[in-house]
Every structure is written in structure tokens, then in C-alpha cells.
Amino acid sequence: MKYAGVLRKMSTELGNPIQYYLDMESDFLVVNQLLNKKIEITFQKYQCLSCGEDKKIFRQGFCYDCFYKMPQAGDWIMRPELSQAHLEIEDRDLEFEKSMQLQPHVVYLANSSNVKVGVTRKAQIPTRWIDQGAHEAIEIVEVPNRYLAGITEVALKEHVSDKTNWRKMLTNEVKDLDLNMEKEKLAQFIPEEVQPYFKDLHSKEVELDFPVLQYPKKIKSLNLDKTQQYSGVLIGIKGQYLIFEDGIVFNVRNYEGYIVELKV
Numbered sequence: 001m002k003y004a005g006v007l008r009k010m011s012t013e014l015g016n017p018i019q020y021y022l023d024m025e026s027d028f029l030v031v032n033q034l035l036n037k038k039i040e041i042t043f044q045k046y047q048c049l050s051c052g053e054d055k056k057i058f059r060q061g062f063c064y065d066c067f068y069k070m071p072q073a074g075d076w077i078m079r080p081e082l083s084q085a086h087l088e089i090e091d092r093d094l095e096f097e098k099s100m101q102l103q104p105h106v107v108y109l110a111n112s113s114n115v116k117v118g119v120t121r122k123a124q125i126p127t128r129w130i131d132q133g134a135h136e137a138i139e140i141v142e143v144p145n146r147y148l149a150g151i152t153e154v155a156l157k158e159h160v161s162d163k164t165n166w167r168k169m170l171t172n173e174v175k176d177l178d179l180n181m182e183k184e185k186l187a188q189f190i191p192e193e194v195q196p197y198f199k200d201l202h203s204k205e206v207e208l209d210f211p212v213l214q215y216p217k218k219i220k221s222l223n224l225d226k227t228q229q230y231s232g233v234l235i236g237i238k239g240q241y242l243i244f245e246d247g248i249v250f251n252v253r254n255y256e257g258y259i260v261e262l263k264v
């Protein structure tokens with residue numbers, strides 16, 4: 001079977017294991033069903049997720065011009081502490097920023113290779129954790145806007161990492177930790193104005209089960225700009241990565257805006 005379309009990150013559904021889906025325009029693929037099958041990926045061209053043109057993708061599925069223009073790519077996305085919609089201050093499009101920033105946000109701890117702190121809209125839980133390949137996670141605070149979540153993350157980053165080691169995540173060099181204990185240790189560092197939102201006894205560690213038949217010992221990332229065609233047997237899916245038998249891993253999210261053909 002052949003499928004073609006512009007890549008977007010896989011959508012997911014919590015389950016044992018997690019279910020992954022890929023929208024390929026006329027077809028909706030259940031990626032879990034491709035496990036143990038040979039898949040050929042061929043790069044065709046770019047299609048910016050905003051202007052739709054065949055221009056080299058810069059970041060987040062956008063071409064360079066769109067990345068610096070679209071409200072979906074403002075600095076407050078990657079740095080929540082820069083959020084200003086609660087002050088009625090516009091970055092690129094105040095209405096859009098209000099709709100995104102002025103809603104419940106969660107600061108969490110996720111363990112994908114090491115414990116890291118992160119911020120997400122409440123509506124994105126557990127999607128965000130799945131996308132990061134975390135095998136366990138816990139909520140620390142739930143606040144009414146993105147700014148409060150951002151300043152909490154900045155304060156906690158002094159005491160815990162905010163990065164994932166994706167190599168360890170994909171080779172499964174991970175430990176099970178008591179995230180409740182980690183959460184209690186960090187509680188004292190939460191900024192004073194956010195203290196009332198601390199989820200003391202109200203959050204529970206969530207375990208996530210990824211569809212991986214076998215973890216590779218060594219991995220190498222597929223770079224579609226350099227290697228425009230690749231084929232291999234799919235042996236796992238974790239985070240937004242497809243993991244192949246020969247140790248090649250493909251980060252679907254990094255290739256948003258690329259039109260590819262998939263042959264199964």
C-alpha cells in the first residue's frame with residue numbers, strides 16, 4: 001500500500017499500549033498496526049503548514065517567513081514566562097494569544113530518561129507526556145494562565161532539568177522513580193503567588209506504556225533532507241519517534257510540513 005501526504009505530528013490515545021495515528025490526507029493510519037512491517041519513507045517536497053508553499057521548512061512545520069509571522073510560533077510558546085495576554089499586551093495577535101494563554105495550564109514533572117519539569121495546557125495532558133516519550137509523569141501545579149505556569153517552570157529549572165535526553169529515552173536507559181517524592185522536594189521552590197495552586201495530595205503519578213517490541217542498543221537519526229529515501233522494519237513508537245530494526249529513528253514531529261510517500 002502507498003500513502004502520501006504532508007506530515008504532522010502523530011495523534012495519540014492513551015491505552016495499554018498507547019495508540020498512534022497518522023493522518024495521510026485520504027487515509028488515516030493506525031501506526032501500531034505497522035509494527036513488524038517494512039516501511040519505505042520517501043521525501044517529495046515541502047508544504048508549509050501556513051502558506052502551503054513548497055518552501056524549505058524552518059521550524060514547527062512553517063517556512064522561515066511564516067515562522068516569524070504566525071501567532072502560533074510566538075516566543076511565548078517555547079518560553080511560557082514571556083506570556084502577556086493576561087495583561088492585555090499583544091505579541092502577534094492578542095485574540096489568539098488570549099485564547100491559548102488564558103486557560104488552565106499545568107506544570108509537571110515527566111521522566112523520559114531523567115526527571116524534567118515542563119509546562120502544558122491542561123487540555124494537552126496526557127498528549128504532551130506521550131509526545132515527550134515519558135514513561136511516568138505527575139502534575140505539580142494547575143494555574144489559570146500560561147504566565148503563572150511559566151514563572152513556576154523558570155523557578156523549578158534551578159533545581160531540576162528541563163531537557164530530555166532523547167538517546168536514552170529511545171534506548172530505554174530509564175529508571176522508575178517516585179515522582180511524588182520529587183514533587184514534594186520541589187514544592188518549596190514554587191513562587192509565592194503560585195503556592196496556592198500546588199497539587200499537594202491531588203495528583204497521582206501516571207504510567208505510560210509505549211508500543212515498542214524491542215529497544216535498539218544504538219540509534220541514529222534519519223535526516224530526510226540528506227537521505228530522501230529510507231526503508232526499514234518498524235519495531236517501536238515512542239514519543240513522536242518511529243524506531244526501526246536497524247537502529248534508525250525518525251522524529252515525525254521534526255518533519256512537519258514535509259510531503260512524504262509511505263510504502264508499507
Ligand SMILES: [Zn+2]
Binds near residue numbers: 050062
Ligand atoms: Zn509559509
